[in-house]
Amino acid sequence: MTAIRTTCPYCGTGCGLLVTPDGKGGIAVKGDPAHPANLGRLCSKGTALAETVGLAGRILAPQVGGQPATWDSALDLVADRFRRAIADHGPDSVAFYLSGQMLTEDYYVANKLMKGFIGSANVDTNSRLCMASSVAGHRRAFGSDTVPGTYEDLDCADLVVLVGSNLAWCHPVLYQRLAAAKVARGTRVVVVDPRRTATCDLADLHLPLAPGSDAALFNAALVVLADRGAVDARFVADHVTGFGAALAEARASDPALTGLPEADLATFLDWFSSTEKTVTVYSQGINQSSSGTDKVNAILNCHLASGRIGRAGMGPFSVTGQPNAMGGREVGGLANMLACHLDIENPAHRAAVQGFWASPTIADKPGLKAVDMFSAAGSGRIRALWIIHTNPAVSMPDADRVAQAIRACDFVVVSDITATDTTRLADVVLPATAWGEKSGTVTNSDRLISRQRRALPAPGQARDDWRMIADVAARMGWGEAFAWPDAGAIFAEYAALSGVAGGLGRDFDISGLHQADYDALPPTRWPVSAAKQGGRFFGDGRFYTPDARARMLPITPRLPEARTGNRYPFRLNTGRIRDQWHTMTRTALSPRLSQHIAEPFVEVHPEDARDLGLAPATLARVTSPEGSAILRVSITDAVQRGQVFVPMHWTGDTAPSGRIDTLVAGVIDPVSGQPESKAAVVALQPFGAAWYGFAVSAAAPALLQADYWATARHAAGHRTELAGLQAPPIGRLGPAPCSPCQMPSV
Missing domain, CATH: 3.40.50.740 (Rossmann fold)
Incomplete structure (x- = not known):
């Protein structure tokens, strides 16, 4: 049958697909080489789309x-x-x-x-x-919610700064595009993220800043732009309002809030101030904050002050999470x-x-x-x-x-x-x-x-x-x-x-x-009108404010709320994993995608794990003032001491005790209304399981009564991990069902 040109339903990259129905309710999927967003590339989720279109579990009537x-x-x-x-x-x-x-x-x-x-x-x-803070920041600076640049800027930039963006896992096709640019033209890549992620594999410099301190970093960048003569004085004079106040507030800001080594901070500021073709890509690590809008405007301030906006290979770039x-x-x-x-x-x-x-x-x-x-x-x-x-x-x-x-x-x-x-x-x-x-x-x-x-x-x-x-x-x-x-x-x-x-x-x-x-x-x-056709915005210095001038804002860095004494000593960072999407209503249907990571987990620094008595692959109870979760322990120095990371995908259908947003408080940015999903406070302790189990079944398991369980697809059915606090009674071997999972005992 003829291939149909369509678009992937996952992230905001917007990849083009060629989908061929097989006439039996199934499809074949491959990347569309003619689509400008992906040029034929696909990530693991897009490649596995054909495994997710069956009717299992579909609601078919009101x-x-x-x-x-x-x-x-x-x-x-x-x-x-x-x-x-x-x-x-x-x-x-x-x-x-x-x-x-x-x-x-x-x-x-x-x-x-x-x-x-x-x-x-x-x-x-x-x-x-996921991106309301970006909208609010755009509107404050530009007078409109306008993304200035295009993906082509990644192809011709000399420096790409990724801030709060695990591009390798959350926007893999853009990561591939950036990796190709690095090979072709030596593009430098800086990753700004408290956690060492897969994206750091591409980085020339990783800045593991203190959670929430992004505005302090970009205030420091604004000061260095001014001190080293990298401000575009003509662009600012003709097209920008608020430069003086923004710079004065940036000078009052303390770069030490970032917690970064002085040498690494100095390297970043040197590269950022001396590289004209710079693109700053930011995502949820910026937006999902009670000061997310201010963080966005701290980034926009730097690009407006230097005039690095709306021209090839330069500008701020918000990458969105949903299609x-x-x-x-x-x-x-x-x-x-x-x-x-x-x-x-x-x-x-x-x-x-x-x-x-x-x-x-x-x-x-x-x-x-x-x-x-x-x-x-x-x-x-x-x-x-x-x-x-x-x-x-x-x-x-x-x-x-x-x-x-x-x-x-x-x-x-x-x-x-x-x-x-x-x-x-x-x-x-x-x-x-x-x-x-x-x-x-x-x-x-x-x-x-x-x-x-x-x-x-x-x-x-x-x-x-x-x-x-x-x-x-x-x-x-x-x-x-x-x-x-x-x-x-x-x-x-x-x-x-x-x-x-x-x-x-x-x-x-x-x-x-x-x-x-x-x-x-x-x-x-867009736009597609008699006045303008596609392309970039703001290179001409015309903005959508009443006086057509951009606004720079004075930004005072605000870190997340203080930890609650010793009761909740850890800072919780939430995010995604490579092969799952949102609450897994689509991706969980794919056995291939479930092979990557099948259970909810918590990343803990080795020294914190030692102090807490947590062993690899055991279970931990994670508690916040809002709720608690039970998660598999992953011990890694990818997270800093005092910080833990958990993914947000699991639900009542796949792992009831792994519902992570039960731990996150409803604290919001006062400007954008976006929740602070990246900075909850939590405590950890070993989950004292008396027994562990593993089950393989042709159908989805039912009547699970274990204190912990997590189920995932595999090629022949489902695999389920289980654990409980009370040891089941030891009885004779036989077909009687065991209480935790209602499956025949062996």
């Missing part, structure tokens, strides 16, 4: 109260409960919580319904957890934005959007951001909540409390493809189409819009997300405004609205695609 229901009865109930909540308690009593797994068209329809017809801005996204986090940003997927990078606080922008939509109302203030949204659900302020393609009962900070809030909310709808910790808390579960069954667009980290094309039929009664939302809108009385025949018609409307935004002087304008051939749309970098 459910109400845990029982099968018809689409009409389920949607009637959703519309009725949202309508009643709005009538009784006002539009701010309802909310949508969306996901970077949604396509841009899905995002657009959800935002149109909530902000323009319901009249509330209570629509946020799990992208709030369509950028698309969500473009259509107003965050509670404090309108579509097309328009500002919800701006009356002219609100009037323009309301006029274009011919909507009865428009949200006139920011809505609840993710952490506050779930708090409001738990306290009764949110009476109806719709969660789409995300698993907040696992992925939100203080996850146990979030699960309680979802359970306490009067009415909860969840749209998803498989059962999760969150679907089990829902009043209504709606079966959604999955990657491979959808048609729409996504936008990657360097503003490239790519098509996701349908390669497989929708199974059972599964429906596209935009169609479900539009059907509910029709039942609420707004059918005419949501009567699109297909995703292409939604894209055309969205492109036309972007022309309105462009007319208001905004950066996001794809009005040139309004009448494009949607089915044949090639990868296209």
Whole structure:
């Protein structure tokens, strides 16, 4: 069969794929050599996509109260409960919580319904957890949420600084691209990360700074730029405001906060101040912080002061975690934005959007951001909540409390493809189409819009997300405004609205695609308008502030909150592993991906492990003020003393005691609302297991009653690790089941 050009559903790299259906429900997958994001390269997750498209575990029909229901009865109930909540308690009593797994068209329809017809801005996204601080930093400095550069900058930079970014595992194709540039032209690479990661294999210099001290590092860089004559005085004079105040605050900052050896710090500052073609790539290690926005602006200050922005091989570069986090940003997927990078606080922008939509109302203030949204659900302020393609009962900070809030909310709808910790808390579960069954667009980290094309039929009664939302809108009385025949018609409307935004002087304008051939749309970098076509931003010194000048901000470094005495002496760093994705609803289906790391683990420094009495491959209980987890011990000097690292992927289905976000407090950045997922405080102690077990089964194990268990796919079924605190009684050999796992004893 003919190969279909589509886009990978994993990280924000946005790799192009060639997908060939086999006519039997399966597919073959390979990288698309013509796609500019990856040029045919794929990572382990993309290569294994064919193993994840089966129907095992799929939700194939609507459910109400845990029982099968018809689409009409389920949607009637959703519309009725949202309508009643709005009538009784006002539009701010309802909310949508969306996901970077949604396509841009899905995002657009959800935002149109909530902000323009319901009249509330209570629509946020799990992208709030990964890149909201970057959005806020961009808007403070540039006046818009604009990524200035492109992936091609990695090919021609002389110095690439990776800050809080384990590129080798989280964006492997970009890592491969950087490795190729290093071979071809000798690009220097600096990795700034408290932990030694796989990305350090490529580094000329690793800076294991103290957790949260990134702003102190870049303040030091700003001072050195000024002292060594590396400031672009003309660019600053003509195009930047706030240089003096930012530099004065940087001089008052103490580089010793970084905890770095003086020689390593001096080497970095020398390279950074003397290398014109410098790209600073940053990710979750910057964003997931209670001072994440300030960290972003400390980086942007350096590039603005030196004029190293918007030109080939130079600039700040935020790499996003999800396939369509950028698309969500473009259509107003965050509670404090309108579509097309328009500002919800701006009356002219609100009037323009309301006029274009011919909507009865428009949200006139920011809505609840993710952490506050779930708090409001738990306290009764949110009476109806719709969660789409995300698993907040696992992925939100203080996850146990979030699960309680979802359970306490009067009415909860969840749209998803498989059962999760969150679907089990829902009043209504709606079966959604999955990657491979959808048609729409996504936008990657360097503003490239790519098509996701349908390669497989929708199974059972599964429906596209935009169609479900539009059907509910029709039942609420707004059918005419949501009567699109297909995703292409939604894209055309969205492109036309972007022309309105462009007319208001905004950066996001794809009005040139309004009448494009949607089915044949090639990868296209925005903007696409009569005024500008793709390329980089800000090399000309024109920004999107009222006076068209960039803003440098004075940044005072703020470290994470102090440890709580001796009770919680360790700093917890969370992150990802190479072969798993988010809460594993897709990657856990692949035996190949599960071979890499099959259990949740905690990395502990050898000296800390010795002091605590932890031995390799034993289990440890990790406790924070919010909760506890049981994890396999990995002893390594990749982490510093007093710090531990854990991955965030495991759930109630794969390892209930490994749900890491139960340990993370709901502390947020006051500007961006992004949680501080990288700096919880914890204590460790040996888990005194009386017995350990290992089981192999053809089917997923059920009725597991062990104190610890973790299960993973293998080629013939499942493998499960178990442990318990109480030794099981020793009885005769025979077929009687043992209590921990309900499998025959031997």
